[in-house]
Amino acid sequence: MSTATSQRSFLAVLTGNPNCGKTTLFNALTGLRARVGNYAGVTVERKEGALLVSSRDQPVTILDLPGTYSLSPQSLDEQIARDILFQRLPEVAAPDLVLVVIDGSNLQRNLYYATQVIELGYPTFVALNMVDVARANGHEIDDRSLSAALGVPVFPMSASTGEGVKAFADAVKAHAARGTQRVIPREFSELPEDFGREAREIQGELSKLFPHRERLAAAEALLLLSDDQALQAHPDHYPAALQEKVRNARTRLEKSGTDWRSASIEGRYARAAAIEMAVITETGGPEETVSDRIDRVVTHQVWGPLIFVGILLALFVSIFWVAEIPKGWIEWLVGALAGWVSGAMPPGDLNDLLTNGVVAGVGSVVVFLPQICLLFLFISALEDSGYMARAAFLMDRVMSRVGLHGKSFIPMLSSFACAIPGIMATRTIETVQDRLVTILVAPLMSCSARLPVYTVLIAACIGGGAFVKGLTLTGMYLLGIVGALGMAWLFKKTLLKGEPPPLLLELPPYKRPLPSVILRHMWDRSSLFLRRAGTVILGINILLWFLATFPRDEGIGNRFEVERNQRIQAEHPGDTTPEAWAARRAALEGAEGEPGVLLEALRQLDREQAGEELRNSYAGRLGRLVEPVFRPLGFDWKMGIGIVASFAAREVFVSTMSVVYNVGAGDAGDEEGTSGLAERMKTERRADGTAVYTPVTGLTLMVFYVFAMQCVSTVAVVRRETNSWRWPLFQFAYMTALAWVLAFATRWIGIALGGG
Amino acid sequence: MDPRPLSSLTPGSKGVVASIQVPPAHRARMLEMGLLVGTPLEVIRFAPLGDPVEIRIRGYNLSLRRHEADLVLVREA
Ligand SMILES: Nc1nc2c(ncn2[C@@H]2O[C@H](COP(=O)(O)OP(=O)(O)OP(=O)(O)O)[C@@H](O)[C@H]2O)c(=O)[nH]1
Numbered sequence: 001m002s003t004a005t006s007q008r009s010f011l012a013v014l015t016g017n018p019n020c021g022k023t024t025l026f027n028a029l030t031g032l033r034a035r036v037g038n039y040a041g042v043t044v045e046r047k048e049g050a051l052l053v054s055s056r057d058q059p060v061t062i063l064d065l066p067g068t069y070s071l072s073p074q075s076l077d078e079q080i081a082r083d084i085l086f087q088r089l090p091e092v093a094a095p096d097l098v099l100v101v102i103d104g105s106n107l108q109r110n111l112y113y114a115t116q117v118i119e120l121g122y123p124t125f126v127a128l129n130m131v132d133v134a135r136a137n138g139h140e141i142d143d144r145s146l147s148a149a150l151g152v153p154v155f156p157m158s159a160s161t162g163e164g165v166k167a168f169a170d171a172v173k174a175h176a177a178r179g180t181q182r183v184i185p186r187e188f189s190e191l192p193e194d195f196g197r198e199a200r201e202i203q204g205e206l207s208k209l210f211p212h213r214e215r216l217a218a219a220e221a222l223l224l225l226s227d228d229q230a231l232q233a234h235p236d237h238y239p240a241a242l243q244e245k246v247r248n249a250r251t252r253l254e255k256s257g258t259d260w261r262s263a264s265i266e267g268r269y270a271r272a273a274a275i276e277m278a279v280i281t282e283t284g285g286p287e288e289t290v291s292d293r294i295d296r297v298v299t300h301q302v303w304g305p306l307i308f309v310g311i312l313l314a315l316f317v318s319i320f321w322v323a324e325i326p327k328g329w330i331e332w333l334v335g336a337l338a339g340w341v342s343g344a345m346p347p348g349d350l351n352d353l354l355t356n357g358v359v360a361g362v363g364s365v366v367v368f369l370p371q372i373c374l375l376f377l378f379i380s381a382l383e384d385s386g387y388m389a390r391a392a393f394l395m396d397r398v399m400s401r402v403g404l405h406g407k408s409f410i411p412m413l414s415s416f417a418c419a420i421p422g423i424m425a426t427r428t429i430e431t432v433q434d435r436l437v438t439i440l441v442a443p444l445m446s447c448s449a450r451l452p453v454y455t456v457l458i459a460a461c462i463g464g465g466a467f468v469k470g471l472t473l474t475g476m477y478l479l480g481i482v483g484a485l486g487m488a489w490l491f492k493k494t495l496l497k498g499e500p501p502p503l504l505l506e507l508p509p510y511k512r513p514l515p516s517v518i519l520r521h522m523w524d525r526s527s528l529f530l531r532r533a534g535t536v537i538l539g540i541n542i543l544l545w546f547l548a549t550f551p552r553d554e555g556i557g558n559r560f561e562v563e564r565n566q567r568i569q570a571e572h573p574g575d576t577t578p579e580a581w582a583a584r585r586a587a588l589e590g591a592e593g594e595p596g597v598l599l600e601a602l603r604q605l606d607r608e609q610a611g612e613e614l615r616n617s618y619a620g621r622l623g624r625l626v627e628p629v630f631r632p633l634g635f636d637w638k639m640g641i642g643i644v645a646s647f648a649a650r651e652v653f654v655s656t657m658s659v660v661y662n663v664g665a666g667d668a669g670d671e672e673g674t675s676g677l678a679e680r681m682k683t684e685r686r687a688d689g690t691a692v693y694t695p696v697t698g699l700t701l702m703v704f705y706v707f708a709m710q711c712v713s714t715v716a717v718v719r720r721e722t723n724s725w726r727w728p729l730f731q732f733a734y735m736t737a738l739a740w741v742l743a744f745a746t747r748w749i750g751i752a753l754g755g756g
Numbered sequence: 757m758d759p760r761p762l763s764s765l766t767p768g769s770k771g772v773v774a775s776i777q778v779p780p781a782h783r784a785r786m787l788e789m790g791l792l793v794g795t796p797l798e799v800i801r802f803a804p805l806g807d808p809v810e811i812r813i814r815g816y817n818l819s820l821r822r823h824e825a826d827l828v829l830v831r832e833a
Contacts, residue, residue, distance in 0.1 A: 072784065105815075108814040108815055109789065228784065261787070262783075265788055266787075299801060397805035397806065398805070406819075502782050502821065502824040507817040
């Protein structure tokens with residue numbers, strides 16, 4: 001091994017309980033150069049990066065494992081951590097060094113896991129984190145005696161302030177340079193005698209069976225003996241003879257009155273408590289910590305729910321108000337860019353493609369970046385501060401009513417940002433059924449991609465001030481929540497019955513989140529959205545532009561040209577040549593003040609021409625093809641185009657409508673700050689002269705978007721997470737059907753109440 | 757005093773776990789979170805909707821549902 005290390009990078013894995021500050025330490029160790037990816041076959045996030053202080057000729061890679069409470073995994077996340085530590089994941093090399101992070105303010109339970117990991121026999125360093133919190137609580141931890149008790153180096157630190165991190169990083173680097181050292185095997189669990197004997201027996205078998213993992217054998221034997229699932233989860237991993245031996249050992253223990261399930265856990269906690277006693281000096285902390293005092297309000301019978309609703313409301317209102325300001329700037333930029341492109345090139349198809357297809361289309365999505373950043377900012381702050389766990393605590397009753405866990409609440413809340421991280425967050429849910437139900441309903445939560453759609457439709461269809469608009473938006477989000485809960489209840493009652501496992505939710509102390517970490521989080525997530533705008537949406541826009549532009553029928557243009565010229569001549573009989581008509585039009589367009597009757601009429605003809613051309617285009621034909629499906633909902637073929645296109649991704653609706661309505665250069669940014677598209681939609685008329693985008697139409701469209709599964713990426717992620725096409729297809733079908741039915745109901749209720 | 761279900765204690769009361777009657781399959785994680793026979797605990801509060809209950813064990817706060825709290829018997833101190 002010592003010869004191999006010089007060729008490949010030295011691998012140090014970072015592991016620890018959830019909330020111990022692992023991510024913060026990882027960021028401090030690796031700076032901004034971390035790579036985020038996935039483990040093969042599952043969407044568990046794989047984060048690795050080079051140790052900042054490591055040198056070129058002795059590179060050190062840090063791999064951040066998912067947070068885990070023990071080596072007997074209860075969820076996919078924990079399973080990945082266990083598999084890497086047990087060298088069962090072929091894509092990850094055997095760790096050269098294990099870095100266990102311990103939350104110093106929660107020593108006993110963190111020691112439980114740390115001692116399990118130390119027993120694995122790797123060279124191990126302990127990062128004793130959050131010493132600042134421990135100190136504030138009146139606990140002084142003697143890191144030297146902790147190191148003596150654990151038999152491994154211990155580094156006290158506060159990852160969030162950076163205190164002690166440098167010394168830790170240097171020690172890791174020095175260790176990598178020194179190469180392999182012998183590790184003295186350690187055992188921490190004080191086992192009953194017969195249990196210890198049986199464990200050693202199995203350890204002997206394991207060493208013979210898996211000689212390359214010999215040093216892990218002792219720890220593995222303990223787990224095999226005491227963890228029900230360790231054998232079941234890997235039926236083909238362990239030969240039948242060994243399985244038989246383990247079962248016989250358990251029977252013998254039961255006969256002699258030893259509880260094989262709890263013996264090693266109790267023994268380990270006894271040791272962890274003893275170590276804690278020995279290393280902590282009480283310096284007299286406050287009667288009640290700040291976190292406890294906050295919790296008295298935040299989880300209060302009355303204030304708790306009020307604060308919860310208040311936070312959600314603040315989120316949505318700020319999305320509508322605060323984000324408007326940078327949104328205006330981006331709109332202006334997009335408009336300026338489109339204008340510049342269109343001016344810098346000769347007129348023609350390419351010019352039109354660039355301004356109307358590329359710039360306006362992508363621009364109309366990028367414009368929503370401030371809102372999406374704000375949403376992710378909120379969610380990251382709620383997660384890192386510890387509030388998310390309280391939200392789960394408050395909401396658990398509601399969730400249990402529909403047969404789910406408080407834990408399902410977190411994936412669902414994340415789905416407000418995007419269903420993909422939400423579905424990925426279901427990895428922490430223990431049972432298969434609950435996880436599936438959560439996956440099936442998560443996309444009903446209104447994700448950030450729906451926000452552009454709601455925003456445009458609200459601006460175009462819903463009158464009233466910011467309050468009414470904010471209320472409508474909140475209503476759409478609430479509708480998604482109610483829909484998700486209702487469907488979850490239905491699925492748990494019918495398709496995926498099953499007892500929920502016990503909820504064991506840790507409520508970690510509140511932390512002041514680090515701005516740098518939150519911003520990093522926000523950026524990681526927002527840039528994913530941007531990349532989508534840059535690739536999928538750009539591709540769809542170019543395709544759409546072609547569909548909307550071809551086939552060309554010169555006849556339409558000529559017919560309208562003749563009509564326009566006749567109008568001009570009727571008012572100005574002196575204009576008789578094409579040059580004169582063009583000059584007249586230019587003069588009218590250039591004039592100050594309100595457009596006159598003639599100019600209005602000319603512009604109306606322009607719009608009719610665009611509409612006629614679109615109708616004749618491939619996109620128009622496609623729209624009319626699907627129109628019968630959507631006619632009962634009151635949607636015309638133009639909306640049909642938008643809906644069909646947004647089955648790729650919802651936010652495409654906005655850019656599609658921009659292409660459909662020809663909102664290109666010049667129209668994009670206007671003074672009021674509402675987007676040019678919404679203004680254009682307001683002026684859209686039916687053949688009988690009534691407005692197309694009435695409040696009822698707007699609401700019907702929005703309800704459709706609340707429920708429909710219009711996102712290729714989500715389908716792909718569900719496919720990967722459930723390992724079959726069955727669930728994503730079922731999900732697509734039920735959501736689309738639900739969307740249609742509820743949109744239909746909305747329309748008829750709206751009409752019955754007197755809407756148009 | 758006879759052990760009482762954890763779910764019947766009032767916020768602020770303290771005690772020691774006397775027995776855990778949760779079925780074995782669901783018990784493992786409880787044990788690993790440090791909720792063992794003999795563990796001292798304090799009831800902090802019930803959530804506004806009455807469920808779950810928040811307790812303090814081994815220096816940290818954990819919440820569990822009444823459904824399980826019914827099956828954790830506590831000898832009050
Ligand atoms: N006071 C203090 N806060 C810290 C320290 N280390 C981390 N934190 C804060 O603790 C919170 C949780 O830290 P994370 O790094 O996200 O924890 P984690 O272990 O990665 O948590 P999971 O992502 O759930 O596994 C954040 O708000 C950090 O800013 C520390 O040493 N002292």
